[in-house]
Amino acid sequence: MTPIGPDRSRIDPARDWPRIRTVGVDGLLVSFGDRLSEPANRAALAFRAALERAAPEGVEESATSLVSAYVRFNPLWNDHAAMRTALEAILVSRDWYDAPLPEGRRLWRIPTVYGTDLAPQLEEAAAAAGLVPEAAIASLSQSRVRVQTIGFAPGQPYLGELDPAWDIPRQKALTARVPEGALTVAIRQIVLFSVSAPTGWRHVGQTAIRLFRPEADTPFVLRPGDEVLFDAVSPEKLAAMRGDPDGGATAQALK
């Protein structure tokens, strides 16, 4: 058990992280780093889970990004200074960087077509990563990646971390639209699109899974902490899975 008790050194201003910053007029962001790391990601998820269990009065909503927890509050009720103090009190109550991953994690296998006209930027992304297309497909389809956060669009995961070769930047110009189920890459991460949207990430694979099902009992399919393997399949096989909202994906509990 981690010792509980205030330890101001954990938010020592001389140390860079964790850091609390304002977001617009009515938000605060508790960040555990400026680069993606597993401890910072776990810290963000665990800190937000603590807020969900017992939020300071006035908190209207919380969320995570990759390495941060976000709080929206009504600044007409709670001023910024009071909310910041309340968040600092939670921050010093434990070492968040060694928090465990969320409970109830699952391993998903999601059939994916790499390249072809379904995912036209595989070759371009492979070249940026210094790989031939075959090696790029092997690397992506064998990387077991973890859902680090849900964001951008409903139910849409950021997954990582890929091999260092995949530390490729976003595009300068946006792709006008990638389809739902698009597998895209940048900065050692995968984003699997839950909606059709414009993006700066490169479209390297296509799946048939519906990640956002507003009418279903479980509208959001993936959860932070889930792990995913994007198994390579042929376009014909994927076409046959189109009728299934899971797009042929399977899930098993992770211990």
Added chain:
Amino acid sequence: MTRTLIVHRAGPGLSIQDTGRPGYLGFGLSRGGAADRLALAEGAALLGQDESHAALEMAGMGGEFEAGCDLRIALTGAPMRVSIDGARAAWNASHSLPAGARLSIGGVEAGCFGYLHLGGGIETPLLLGARAAHLSSGLGQTVAAGARLPVGTDPKAGETGLTLAVEPRFEGGVIRVVPSLQTDLFDPAERDRFMATTFHRDARGSRMGVRLNSKVPGFHSEAGLSVLSEVVVPGDIQITGDGTPFVLLGECQTTGGYPRIASVLPCDLPRVVQAPPGAALTFRLVELDEAVAAERRADEHRRGLRANLRPLVRDLHDIRDLLSYQLISGVTAGDDIERGRT
């Protein structure tokens, strides 16, 4: 009997909107809801009901509607050409729409988003706790011709003929911003250059965001194209890879990697939302304290809307059956002009 509003013709951007879906940010779903939240409050005030009632948002163009039963309506937001059974009707006002009456709403005369509110609100089924269409995520959809929209019971039936003087917000102007968590990714000279630039709202735009055009070179940040994706909120001014600013609106993405140079005050966002294509927009950086004080004033303004309602005085030449009105007696129910329609 089911109360309905029948849609005979619909502009391309008609959608049901309310105050949106707070609480789903952690699932990647932004709040959404009416693009111009102040217009939603104004409609609620005009009908004497609370803001939770869903209304029809009309992007640029209205439609042709028929009352399936006796209805009350209010019209707010971007002023549009409107008539009831062929007679021109006032914007920023409430009216009665008796069963069978035709309501015709044309294009915007200023601004971008007009609103048609109904006494009792539109009562389509709740989806994830709200009725608002979240178009960018495929949650709900636009309203098309042929739709029969269910309308809730209206405890205030008959109370119409009120108008509200509204804050002009349909020409762009100076928009107040606060620093965002990524403002310091832009060096001070670049931030100053942003605040000194006059932008023009692009003709394209959606409920997700509007693009800002200018004659100056694109804006550069130190972040490059590899910054970690971070939380995005409505009002954020995002600079895409080629240096173009976009003001993100209520239906925006919840996280994003292109850095944000500043964030628009929520109370100034309706003026960005309603700035018509080509309208000039400039930005002024304010301290957080000043921003919170501005939000407080805006909140007081919204709460005080009902106190500013005035009886609608109609042009005499619009009143076809003038002689049927009781013009002499000083004592009337106050709504007999509206009742005179039925």
